[in-house]
Amino acid sequence: MNTDPVELTAQLIRCPSVTPEEGGAIQLLHGLLQDAGFTCTRVDRNGIANLYARWGTEGPVLGFNGHTDVVPTGDPATWQHDPFGAAIVDGCMYGRGACDMKSGVAAFAAAAIDHVAGTPPGSVVLAITGDEEGDGVDGTAAILDWMQQTGERLDACIVGEPTCPTKMGEMIKIGRRGSMTVWITAQGRQGHSAYPQNARNPIHALIALLDTLIAFDLDDASDHFEPTSVQVTGFDTGNTANNVVPATSKAMLNIRFNDAHTSAGLLDWIDAAVADVTAQTGVTFTLETKVSGESFVTPPGPLSRMIQDAVAAETGVTPVLSTSGGTSDARFIRSHCPVVEVGLVGQSMHQADEHVRVDDIQTLKAIYSHILQDFAP
Ligand SMILES: [Zn+2]
Known part of the structure; x- marks a missing residue:
């Protein structure tokens, strides 16, 4: 199987999911993951759409957290490309959410769909929210509340926010201020x-x-x-x-x-x-x-080492462990399980003409595939 993360990124960008609108993005992932054998549960709260998709019943459970909501486009006249068009020009895909973070969600979903087709050991969870760019109170927090009620547990979690300042592989985040x-x-x-x-x-x-x-x-x-x-x-x-x-x-x-x-x-x-x-x-x-x-850190250990090795294997670059940047939903997850953020280059986040290198989406899928493989070998 070779699910195309670039095409999936384009499909997600074409969903106008400005917080709190779902825009079809959560539904798209729901259908795709369900077809791939995931058990999908909508964990909506206060009008925010969230998706919990799980494949497998055994441990260890690797989770992925991401969001499909995006910030507003701002003045459309400042864009040269349709913010919801996903045009590819000179190797870059343009659109709101191209780097923050529909590409990250697409890369992991594509990697996970291919991974479970081989009936691997362990379980894979995607916790996808529609309220990261807003207040964040009804997104990941809602999913974690629901997990608590239903006894769902993750052993470790990856957050797919952009983490690299200028080039793929250079940085992962083990905490935040x-x-x-x-x-x-x-x-x-x-x-x-x-x-x-x-x-x-x-x-x-x-x-x-x-x-x-x-x-x-x-x-x-x-x-x-x-x-x-x-x-x-x-x-x-x-x-x-x-x-x-x-x-x-x-x-x-x-x-x-x-x-x-x-x-x-x-x-x-x-x-x-x-x-x-x-x-x-x-x-x-x-x-x-x-x-x-509050500030938090997942101290360097087996999880961050495994992810560093996966990134190095796929990019040739050993990423530094950082806690720089703004807040992310890792701040909620850190009280549930070890959490590390690994994603794309974030330079154009929230800007007009937000874009992502198409090659980087493929590389990120390869990194996530590597992590899935190494987490439950
Ligand atoms: Zn984000």
């Missing part, structure tokens, strides 16, 4: 800028607070992580009067943190800095927080 956003509102007292003694300037206090936070050296890089990064991503007062000290000012912080921290610990650190600035200035602060995920 945590991510949290903090919205800060400083409340002072409005007044005439010529009489600052009668006002309490929230902007000055907010600048002092932000300066303290960004200047603080939270940690150094650790064994598997870059240093924690605190970035001011917004600063907004909305004041148009040049002679008025406004009453309030707002800022937004995004923190990408390594395994030296938890979101709760960082919030304590911010609270302490807030208390200091309030004591000095009289300006008070309110904080709103959203934690997208």
Whole structure:
């Protein structure tokens, strides 16, 4: 059997599955995997379509996690190619989801379909979600809840997000930094800028607070992580009067943190800095927080070694083990089983004219086939 992952990628790109729309993508995989002998269960929640497809009843169970939802196209005029057309030009396929990550899903599905045709030992699971680019609450999290209820277990899981910065094989991910956003509102007292003694300037206090936070050296890089990064991503007062000290000012912080921290610990650190600035200035602060995920790492071991060997065998490149980049659904899976991310070059993710090298899709299928083979030899 030789299932074509390129044709399957094209078919998936032609499904307009912008979150939360299913767009036909989950249905397409459902039909294909069912025909190949997988037991398929839709694990939909709150209008999000998710698919759990399992072949085999024995251990060990290798899982694959991916998503078929995509981010919006943005202004279509910025695209030279139809975002849902899957045109191939000069060896690249164009379309929304071409690299993030319909190609990854297609490569694994094609590898898995061919693999199970040989009635191998063990089981293979595909957990495909339609809510990765959105809030993520009804995608992989919903599948994991359902697995808990039904007693489904994975021994290890691969996530097929793009992991390579510039060329195939150079990087796999064994963890991710945590991510949290903090919205800060400083409340002072409005007044005439010529009489600052009668006002309490929230902007000055907010600048002092932000300066303290960004200047603080939270940690150094650790064994598997870059240093924690605190970035001011917004600063907004909305004041148009040049002679008025406004009453309030707002800022937004995004923190990408390594395994030296938890979101709760960082919030304590911010609270302490807030208390200091309030004591000095009289300006008070309110904080709103959203934690997208805590940091995590699957320490290098048999799973990452097996995947490194498979990548090296198929690409000639031994991938580095990294925890860089944004969050992914691996943050949910890590509490279920060891999880490693291995996928394509991610350069054009979320951009206009998102694209993938057709050769890379074939290479990724070969890597996944190699992993399937080595996982349960
Ligand atoms: Zn993705």
